[in-house]
Amino acid sequence: MRAKGGAGRTAFLAKFMLPEARGSWIKDAALLVEDGTITYVGPREGLDMRGFDIVDLGNVAVIPGFVNAHAHAAMSLLRGYGDGLPLHAWLERIWRIEAKMDQEVIYHGSLLGVAEQIRSGITSFVDFYNVEPMLRALRYLDLHVRAVLTLAFMDRVEYMAEESWRRLRSIGEYTSMVREWDGGRLDLALGPHAPYSCSPEMLRDLAEASAKLKLRVHTHLSETEEDVAKVREESGMTPAAYLETLGLLNERLIAAHGVHLTDDEISLMGKRGASVVHCPRSNSRLGTGVARIREMMDAGVNVALGTDGPASSDSLDAFEEMRLMVYLQRARLGSPSAIGASDALHAMTLGSARAAGLDDVGALRPGLRADFVALDLGSIHMRPAWDLTTNVVMSAGRADVRYVYVEGRPAVEEGRVLLRGVEEAIASADEFRDLFRDVENTVH
DSSP states (O other): OOOOOOSSEEEEEEEEEOSSTTSOOEEEEEEEEETTEEEEEEEOTTOOOTTSEEEEOOSEEEEEOEEEEEEOGGGGGGTTTTTTOOHHHHHHHHHHHHTTOOHHHHHHHHHHHHHHHHHTTEEEEEEEEOHHHHHHHHHHHTOOOEEEEEEEEOTTSGGGHHHHHHHHHTHHHHHHHHHTGGGGTEEEEEEEOOTTTSOHHHHHHHHHHHHHHTOEEEEEESOSHHHHHHHHHHHSSOHHHHHHHTTOOSTTEEEEEOTTOOHHHHHHHHHHTOEEEEOHHHHHHTTOOOOOHHHHHHTTOEEEEOOOOHHHHSSOOHHHHHHHHHHHHHHHHTOTTSSOHHHHHHIIIIIHHHHHTOTTOSSOOTTSBOOEEEEESOSGGGOSOSSHHHHHHHTOOGGGEEEEEETTEEEEETTEEOOTTHHHHHHHHHHHHHHHTTSSTTOO
């Protein structure tokens, strides 16, 4: 069977469907889609589907498409680079090689990263890297994803100092460029890399621009104890309190990591409506610690999930992030009920959509985009299904992704990515490694 769909009217049938992460599964379900928008989700029995193209997805579990709230897609080119280093030593080496990456290289890295995300069931994302190459990649792929592209600023990092101030002067142009792209499916976020890598002057200017243009602010916050110490030494405040004084702590803030937030900071972020993007694999790989996600949820902080970049998490795999979120919180608190599978799935869908300001993705409801993933239920490790949500989060993997639909159009079919340019991007990644392998004699 070829799973079609797309523009027009299509009825998708599946053994099971989950409209939203903390909801109930529907057996023998139907999803009606008209011009990329959901008009019905529910039981198929007795449903009038006259005038719809019928696509029977078979023995699958359909879930909302994942939303990756913190990614550096083009860092697919740096996968495995600097393994074993602590964060700041790792960053120094990353920045040295990034300084040599031109727009063409980043474009191919973006192609590779987007394709990998789609293969993992990620249909929307917040990217933190370079805006123009990602726009070019999305145009080439002809993929109508919802995405927030982050314009990065690091005026305290030598190779980015002058460029950061140039970008600050051009925020209006970048905003128009992104918001007018592809029918308004994309938005821009302002990305001060971290409180310690941007000057107070730049952070204040970014806060003003965010308020004026209603742009998200996407930053790395309290990722390591060293990060916290740097901010405390300079400002006399904790990082979240420092952002508060600069006008950055509000509902538009996307704070990646938050590993070392204090009780007071967590409470303050909950009151201000800020979001924390949990990146458990990156935090584990770099040895930065385990974020206190349960406490954040209890304080009303919107918790999202992100893969971070493949250079620090090894892959753009939503399933691995969900699973590790559950395991780490239960181990940290010594409680098997600390975090549930549905909490992790919520963070990877609606929690991340809220963080990104995307109100038309993250669930399967009438009026939302038809972005969804169909998981193969025939795999040995998916049986028996005493609790299907637990199986999806704790047992499934991207090898089980049989179909991915973006706005009702197929992007993955029978496990095969239907995007052009993937082979080109893979070849380019190998060429990049060969070209820059002598940047440091430790690259191998």
